Amino acid sequence: MDIEKYTNLALSYISEYSLKILAALLIFIIGKWIAKKLSHLIRATMIKAKVDLTLSEFTESLIFFTLLAMVILASLNALGVNTTSFIAVFGAASLAVGLALQGSLSNVGAAVLIIIFRPxxxxxxxxxxxxxxxxxxxxxxxxxxxxxxxxxxxxxxxxxxxxxxxxYSKKDKRRVDLVFGISYDDDLRLAKQTLLDILHADERVLKDPEPFVAVSELGDSSVNFVTRAWVETDHYWDVHFSTIEKVKLTFDEKGISIPYPQMDVHMKKEEN
Structure with a gap:
């Protein structure tokens, strides 16, 4: 008798809630699919309109999770859950979690600033x-x-x-600044012209603004030249390294010396 009673009770619950569960699952599955497709479509449209890739991807994520939250609420409503009270509970829980994860949420706020101001x-x-x-x-x-x-x-x-x-990529041009020293005994005019010739000979160095070479300092052991050359940003490091190598090789060919730190030790012999 008891078995029959519980069986009938179970059947009544199944008949009452099975359609609601099925409807909730269908809403969730279809809604999630639509949210994913719609967010992808918006991202593709923004990229086609030549909107910044970072902003496009951030917008895609934001729209997807917003729509997903709406789908979850609709699924719960289909199950007969009071979404009004659920939202209130969810809000209180979010506040508690937010207080516990202030550091993590600050990263989210920082992400928004990065997207808005685009440094x-x-x-x-x-x-x-x-x-x-x-x-x-x-x-x-x-x-x-x-x-x-x-x-x-x-x-x-x-x-x-x-x-x-x-x-380093914000501007399309960058300036390569280098300093080279020569000995006080070397020909200053020859060294200056040699540096200018090296910069002018490099096709990656822009003609406007023109390369610049000048004596910047009369140092303790060397006469120092500052060299400035404008290049396209993509060529910066190639020009930087190749110029240093070319200067050393050319100075060696022309007998121009590059001083380096030295220490002279003088031994004094004490008389007994």
Missing amino acids: FKIGDFIEAGGATGTVEDITMFSTIISPIDNRTIIVPNSKIIGGNIIN
């Missing part, structure tokens, strides 16, 4: 948060930077916003 974007070569390299991705909590040795550095967004940001 850098994906693909830029930057120095920020103690890391130097190419920006691979900007997430809600961190920025992923890849140095030239192909490591992966994950830097919290709050650490980036809280310090200096140097963006």
